[in-house]
Amino acid sequence: MEIPLFKIHWNEDDIDAVNRIIRSGLYWCMGRDIEEFEQEIAAYLGSDYCVLLNSGGSALQALMVAYNFQKGDEIIVPSFTFIASAYAPLYVGARPVFADIEEDTYGLDPEDVKRKITNKTKAILPVHYGGMPCRVDILNELAEDYGLLLIEDAAEALGAKLGAKAIGTFGHSSIFSFCQNKVITTSEGGCLVTNDSTINEKARLFRSYGRVITGDYFAGGTDLDYVESGFNLRMSTLLASLGRSQLKRINDLIVMRQKNAHFLIEKFNDLDEISCPMPPNKDFFSVYQMFTLRVRTGQKKRDALMKHLSDKGISSKVYFDPVHQYSVFRKLGHHTIQLPVTERVASEVLTIPMYPHMTKEELEYLSTSIIEFF
Numbered sequence: 001m002e003i004p005l006f007k008i009h010w011n012e013d014d015i016d017a018v019n020r021i022i023r024s025g026l027y028w029c030m031g032r033d034i035e036e037f038e039q040e041i042a043a044y045l046g047s048d049y050c051v052l053l054n055s056g057g058s059a060l061q062a063l064m065v066a067y068n069f070q071k072g073d074e075i076i077v078p079s080f081t082f083i084a085s086a087y088a089p090l091y092v093g094a095r096p097v098f099a100d101i102e103e104d105t106y107g108l109d110p111e112d113v114k115r116k117i118t119n120k121t122k123a124i125l126p127v128h129y130g131g132m133p134c135r136v137d138i139l140n141e142l143a144e145d146y147g148l149l150l151i152e153d154a155a156e157a158l159g160a161k162l163g164a165k166a167i168g169t170f171g172h173s174s175i176f177s178f179c180q181n182k183v184i185t186t187s188e189g190g191c192l193v194t195n196d197s198t199i200n201e202k203a204r205l206f207r208s209y210g211r212v213i214t215g216d217y218f219a220g221g222t223d224l225d226y227v228e229s230g231f232n233l234r235m236s237t238l239l240a241s242l243g244r245s246q247l248k249r250i251n252d253l254i255v256m257r258q259k260n261a262h263f264l265i266e267k268f269n270d271l272d273e274i275s276c277p278m279p280p281n282k283d284f285f286s287v288y289q290m291f292t293l294r295v296r297t298g299q300k301k302r303d304a305l306m307k308h309l310s311d312k313g314i315s316s317k318v319y320f321d322p323v324h325q326y327s328v329f330r331k332l333g334h335h336t337i338q339l340p341v342t343e344r345v346a347s348e349v350l351t352i353p354m355y356p357h358m359t360k361e362e363l364e365y366l367s368t369s370i371i372e373f374f
């Protein structure tokens, strides 16, 4: 049996959604589904504004520009993340300041964040790892105490909650990714979410060449002006329509992920050498965008498990190596900082296959292969 790291959940409605736009022969770029999808995401999260973009990374970039961060500014980020979170400050010449993570959620450790705040700090940018909420409530209080912005990188956590509140609505703004391994996907894509009308407007300008259109774009008779330079970071209508179809079943997709995660957690209950992604308490509603094991006995054993799984036809991957140690950040001198929890966790994690429609046979084969290894 071969088990990939993830499979994409698609159905006939997804195909119809894309076909509907193709068949219309109109507005494949900036059609009405863009606005509809934005409104649906905002409503799903309970937020005022959503701006669709062509990736989660573009959403981070748009926010950096919209908040007018610049050279000399510092933004506190984790190193245990996808590189895009740490790139965000670089897009505008600001400096990422890496803080350590905590052991249970793998999110930013509020205590270390506090230690990293200086008079140059402008924002805290926490990540919700693999669909697990980090302690964003505490981080938000910290941001308020120090007069900082809180920008959530919720790329992996659409649908997650902390208490009754949706992840992505705790801070001043947030981003989500719709890349193919995310909770819902448009192949590539992303969005930012905010309650701040100015940030919404600035991000829209940046997304589309700084263009202001007055009047009804679809009626044709419009005035336009270009008021600032910008890029084309837009999502296409085809993908927005696909996203709308995916969003309709997000709650089912999350339940399927959670069921599979619980199955694996149960199976691995007696294995002392590994720990599973467990919410610290029932307030933490994880959407299990990934299922990441931690091999407590260290990197050698983790690497051996990876090899064992590969021999069995099962994919697995290390998400993530500490990003501050990649060449791009070495060149900037970031690699010398000490992030002991990040380094230990990164040397012990292994993400194993988990996706909504995994079969019983796949789950059994995967779990048996792991139990057999230990």
Ligand SMILES: Cc1ncc(COP(=O)(O)O)c(C=O)c1O
Pocket: 054, 055, 056, 057, 058, 081, 082, 084, 085, 127, 153, 155, 156, 176, 177, 178, 179, 189, 190
């Ligand atoms: C934590 C995190 N931030 C940002 C991104 C960037 O999203 P995208 O790949 O859509 O640019 C990702 C995507 O993998 C991510 O996992």
